Amino acid sequence: xxxxxxxxxxxxxxxxxxxxxxxxxxxxxxxxxxxxxxxxxxxxxxxxxxxxxxxxxxxxxxxxxxxxxxxxxxxxxxxxxxxxxxxxxxxxxxxxxxxxxxxxxxxxxxxxxxxxxxxxxxxxxxxxxxxxxxxxxxxxxxxxxxxxxxxxxxxx
Amino acid sequence: xxxxxxxxxxxxxxxxxxxxxxxxxxxxxxxxxxxxxxxxxxxxxxxxxxxxxxxxxxxxxxxxxxxxxxxxxxxxxxxxxxxxxxxxxxxxxxxxxxxxxxxxxx
Numbered sequence: 542x543x544x545x546x547x548x549x550x551x552x553x554x555x556x557x558x559x560x561x562x563x564x565x566x567x568x569x570x571x572x573x574x575x576x577x578x579x580x581x582x583x584x585x586x587x588x589x590x591x592x593x594x595x596x597x598x599x600x601x602x603x604x605x606x607x608x609x610x611x612x613x614x615x616x617x618x619x620x621x622x623x624x625x626x627x628x629x630x631x632x633x634x635x636x637x638x639x640x641x642x643x644x645x646x647x648x649x650x651x652x653x654x655x656x657x658x659x660x661x662x663x664x665x666x667x668x669x670x671x672x673x674x675x676x677x678x679x680x681x682x683x684x685x686x687x688x689x690x691x692x693x694x695x696x697x
Numbered sequence: 698x699x700x701x702x703x704x705x706x707x708x709x710x711x712x713x714x715x716x717x718x719x720x721x722x723x724x725x726x727x728x729x730x731x732x733x734x735x736x737x738x739x740x741x742x743x744x745x746x747x748x749x750x751x752x753x754x755x756x757x758x759x760x761x762x763x764x765x766x767x768x769x770x771x772x773x774x775x776x777x778x779x780x781x782x783x784x785x786x787x788x789x790x791x792x793x794x795x796x797x798x799x800x801x802x803x
Contacts, residue, residue, distance in 0.1 A: 543720070545721070546721050546722050546764070547721065548721065548722075548753060548755065548764035548765075548766060549766060549767065549768050550750060550753040550766045550768060551768045552750075645753070645755070647755070666767050666768060666771035667771075669768065670768070670771055670772070670775065
C-alpha cells in the first residue's frame, strides 16, 4: 500500500538559528509544543525522545537522528512508544527568505489510516502554528485547545 | 488570506486540491490525468494555488511533486471556528454522514 506523506509549509518571521533552537532545545519547545520537548545530543545516529516536561517526564515518541545539519535540515525516525514497529520519518527543512524563514515539515512513511497518521494530521498544523506564534510573539498557543476528541489524547 | 480565498474560488482548483488530498505528492502529469483540462490550464491553476501557499512543490530527483499544504486553511479555521463550536460542528457532520449513509442503504 502506498505510504502516506504529509507536507506543511509555513513562513515565520525569525532566523534559522532561532527556529532550529525552537525544535531542538526542550526548554523552548515546551513553550509551544503542548509542554513537550525533544531531547537528544542531535548527532547523526543518536536517539531522540519527545518528552513531557512535567515531573513525570513521560516519553511519548522515540526515534533516531537520521540527518542533522544545523540550522538547515533535521531528519528523524519517529515512533510512538505504544507502537515501536510503526516507524515513520519527519524532516524539518529551514530556508531563510529575506527577513523570514520558510519551514517545511515533511512527515512521510506513514501507514494510511494508522493512529499515528491520524494523530499527526491533527497535531502538526497546531504545533507549527503555535511554533510560529511563539517565535514571532514570545508566546505559544494551547495546542490542545477545545479538543477532547484529539486523536493524540485518545491513544493514551 | 485574500490569495487563499481567490485560489479557492474556482471549481477546477478545488478539484486539484481534492486530488492532492486523496493522494499527496503528485507530478503535473499525474494531476493532468484526472482533470479534463489542458496541461497549460492545470499549470496556471497550480501556480495560483502555489502563490496562495495551498499547494507546495518539492523536488525528488528529476520529479517535481505537488503537495497540499494545510497551513493556510488551518489559519482560517483558527480565526473563525472557535473552540466551543468544534464539538457541535463535528456532531452535526457525523449526523449528516449517518443520515446520508442510511439513505444510500434504502
